[in-house]
Amino acid sequence: MTEVNLSNVIKDYGKTRAVHGIDLGIEDGEFVVLVGPSGCGKSTTLRMIAGLEDISGGEIAIGGRVVNDLPPRERNISMVFQNYALYPHMTVRENLGFSLKIAKADQTAITKAVDEAAGILGLRDLMDRKPAELSGGQRQRVAMGRAIVRSPDVFLFDEPLSNLDAKLRTQMRVEIKKLHQKVGNTIVYVTHDQVEAMTLADRIVLMRDGHIVQVGTPLELFNTPVNTFAATFIGSPPMNLIDGVVSGSNTINLAGGLSVPVPSRVRGLVRDGQKVCFGFRADNLMPVGHSVEEEGEKHELELTISLTEPLGTETLLFTDVAGNEVQAKMLNPRPVRPGETMKFQLMLDKCHVFDAASSEAIRG
Amino acid sequence: MTRRRLPEWFVLLLPAIVVIAAVVLIPLVFSLYSSFTPYKLTRPATLWKWVGTYNYEKILSDGKFWAAFGRTVLFLTIVLNLELLLGLGIALMMNKVTWGQRSLRTILMFPMMFSPILVGFQFKFIFNDNIGLVNNVLQSMGYNAALPWLVDGKLAMFSIIFAEVWMSTPVFAILILAGLFAMPRDPLEAAKVDGCTPIQTFRHITLPFLMPFIYIAMTIRSLDVARAYDIVQIMTGGGPARRTELLWTLMSRTGYVDSRMGLANAMGYVSIILSILFTIYFFRKLSAARAQIGMAG
Ligand SMILES: Nc1ncnc2c1ncn2[C@@H]1O[C@H](COP(=O)(O)OP(=O)(O)OP(=O)(O)O)[C@@H](O)[C@H]1O
Ligand SMILES: [Mg+2]
Numbered sequence: 001m002t003e004v005n006l007s008n009v010i011k012d013y014g015k016t017r018a019v020h021g022i023d024l025g026i027e028d029g030e031f032v033v034l035v036g037p038s039g040c041g042k043s044t045t046l047r048m049i050a051g052l053e054d055i056s057g058g059e060i061a062i063g064g065r066v067v068n069d070l071p072p073r074e075r076n077i078s079m080v081f082q083n084y085a086l087y088p089h090m091t092v093r094e095n096l097g098f099s100l101k102i103a104k105a106d107q108t109a110i111t112k113a114v115d116e117a118a119g120i121l122g123l124r125d126l127m128d129r130k131p132a133e134l135s136g137g138q139r140q141r142v143a144m145g146r147a148i149v150r151s152p153d154v155f156l157f158d159e160p161l162s163n164l165d166a167k168l169r170t171q172m173r174v175e176i177k178k179l180h181q182k183v184g185n186t187i188v189y190v191t192h193d194q195v196e197a198m199t200l201a202d203r204i205v206l207m208r209d210g211h212i213v214q215v216g217t218p219l220e221l222f223n224t225p226v227n228t229f230a231a232t233f234i235g236s237p238p239m240n241l242i243d244g245v246v247s248g249s250n251t252i253n254l255a256g257g258l259s260v261p262v263p264s265r266v267r268g269l270v271r272d273g274q275k276v277c278f279g280f281r282a283d284n285l286m287p288v289g290h291s292v293e294e295e296g297e298k299h300e301l302e303l304t305i306s307l308t309e310p311l312g313t314e315t316l317l318f319t320d321v322a323g324n325e326v327q328a329k330m331l332n333p334r335p336v337r338p339g340e341t342m343k344f345q346l347m348l349d350k351c352h353v354f355d356a357a358s359s360e361a362i363r364g
Numbered sequence: 365m366t367r368r369r370l371p372e373w374f375v376l377l378l379p380a381i382v383v384i385a386a387v388v389l390i391p392l393v394f395s396l397y398s399s400f401t402p403y404k405l406t407r408p409a410t411l412w413k414w415v416g417t418y419n420y421e422k423i424l425s426d427g428k429f430w431a432a433f434g435r436t437v438l439f440l441t442i443v444l445n446l447e448l449l450l451g452l453g454i455a456l457m458m459n460k461v462t463w464g465q466r467s468l469r470t471i472l473m474f475p476m477m478f479s480p481i482l483v484g485f486q487f488k489f490i491f492n493d494n495i496g497l498v499n500n501v502l503q504s505m506g507y508n509a510a511l512p513w514l515v516d517g518k519l520a521m522f523s524i525i526f527a528e529v530w531m532s533t534p535v536f537a538i539l540i541l542a543g544l545f546a547m548p549r550d551p552l553e554a555a556k557v558d559g560c561t562p563i564q565t566f567r568h569i570t571l572p573f574l575m576p577f578i579y580i581a582m583t584i585r586s587l588d589v590a591r592a593y594d595i596v597q598i599m600t601g602g603g604p605a606r607r608t609e610l611l612w613t614l615m616s617r618t619g620y621v622d623s624r625m626g627l628a629n630a631m632g633y634v635s636i637i638l639s640i641l642f643t644i645y646f647f648r649k650l651s652a653a654r655a656q657i658g659m660a661g
Binding site: 050051073081084086099102150 | 569656
């Protein structure tokens with residue numbers, strides 16, 4: 001059983017606080033992704049779990065054992081570093097086998113494990129090269145391989161795919177997921193790419209400025225973001241947000257003269273005159289006749305198209321609402337000219353209302 | 365009237381050529397030539413007598429020369445290894461120091477700032493059997509015999525090695541410290557995660573990375589030590605009774621005391637081979653080590 005528990009974990013670098021008291025429980029075998037913008041403290045958190053960074057406050061436990069003062073080698077973890085951290089004087093083969101050699105595994109076991117990892121990662125042709133003779137992507141794969149040749153209790157990945165090209169990245173994403181399904185180890189994975197987070201995670205931990213913003217399954221984060229930051233960070237394209245003011249109890253007057261009804265979910269939770277942010281995803285704003293037929297509260301709007309982005313099976317439509325760019329999605333697309341005015345259908349019960357002052361979601 | 369003019373590049377290089385010829389080429393050719401003559405400083409006419417390889421034959425069959433040669437190799441080996449170990453130790457400790465490292469680095473280099481002659485005098489005093497510091501300390505601790513530091517063959521060798529190591533360990537320390545500073549941090553962290561103890565990390569990661577720096581220091585120092593002269597000359601003069609005779613003290617004695625310059629020059633040329641061999645050896649090691657850590661271009 002290797003659950004990882006962080007309670008009130010703090011990291012100070014001198015006077016600046018990089019991580020502000022994080023509480024997080026990771027279950028045995030769970031795939032948790034830490035995601036957030038650059039500099040939000042993801043790597044720092046991961047490195048504290050690894051034992052490479054002292055903990056300024058709080059407690060980290062791995063498998064029920066408090067590891068605050070244990071060196072990395074006693075934590076039975078393996079880590080893929082953001083900048084590879086390969087051993088420059090060793091060949092790929094030696095790099096892969098190093099941890100097993102240190103653990104005094106016998107030679108046949110090492111050869112077997114190294115060979116297996118090399119197969120998974122497509123490194124067989126590169127085994128006798130030094131890291132200096134590899135491309136960035138190849139190095140990253142070696143770094144991955146080095147982590148998977150041992151079977152640690154916990155895998156720690158720090159942006160392991162950031163230097164791969166799009167195709168290889170997708171491929172490796174699948175490999176990582178397969179690996180997890182096969183060995184079932186606990187994985188903590190850091191990325192700033194929300195697509196990676198969505199596709200890989202059992203649970204996503206969204207971070208900002210050293211705080212946890214939201215923890216939940218990918219769908220929870222996608223469907224019920226707790227604030228405007230979560231709403232815009234998760235999901236592609238990002239959620240559309242338009243400022244508005246509640247008028248009466250049933251209407252929101254949006255900037256730019258539009259108005260929409262208050263979704264029934266939040267009716268009674270907003271007051272007259274409250275400044276809000278009205279949010280909805282492109283999938284929930286579709287031209288009439290080009291949408292999915294779905295039950296639910298709907299509202300019709302007329303919008304003028306400013307730009308189109310045909311993607312084949314669908315087209316992204318860009319419109320402009322009082323200076324805010326709003327994206328909509330068109331299924332079974334037909335050609336659309338910029339400047340054309342179209343009738344749209346907004347799925348009201350999928351819309352979000354955030355308090356403008358606190359940017360927190362208002363939810364029933 | 366046509367005057368042939370020298371090519372321009374030659375004219376421009378002429379001053380340099382003249383200087384190099386005067387300070388390097390001519391002495392080189394002269395000394396090489398004189399090693400084939402029975403040249404004696406007191407009888408200049410002997411310079412014109414060609415004796416072929418007589419001097420070389422004489423040296424190669426001379427026990428005193430081989431004793432000095434062997435002693436130099438021994439001296440070289442002991443000094444280089446000691447300096448390497450101490451330098452490595454000092455550099456590793458310095459690398460851990462977080463506060464006042466700059467000042468420490470400067471202090472570390474003090475021994476290198478003294479002239480070897482002064483270091484020689486200083487240690488000659490320290491190891492003096494009557495008034496020397498070491499014997500005084502020993503006596504005040506209750507040890508009641510005056511050790512003949514600079515007289516007994518083994519002790520004298522020890523004293524010279526001590527002085528040499530004291531003076532030049534910083535060369536190793538500084539070069540290795542530079543290596544430690546240049547060392548990337550991530551492989552060290554990766555090694556920690558991969559399960560290495562600090563000693564294993566040092567053995568498998570740090571040391572391979574430092575090897576090129578160590579070989580550079582070795583090369584520099586092997587040339588230095590192979591021509592160790594000043595400290596030895598001051599402290600023991602190669603004596604007593606040639607017990608600390610190294611190649612260079614032997615050579616200077618032969619050349620200037622016995623004034624047999626032809627013979628001394630021949631010794632010089634034989635011992636140069638020693639330096640060349642050491643240099644080649646360490647350069648080989650150096651490029652191998654560089655290739656190991658992927659620095660070779
Ligand atoms: N050694 C350090 N000394 C001082 N501050 C640091 C140090 N390492 C990180 N920080 C600061 O801590 C904060 C979090 O850094 P961290 O490396 O965890 O970011 P990150 O979320 O991994 O970002 P990225 O996606 O760019 O890798 C940053 O503001 C950074 O400037
Ligand atoms: Mg990072």
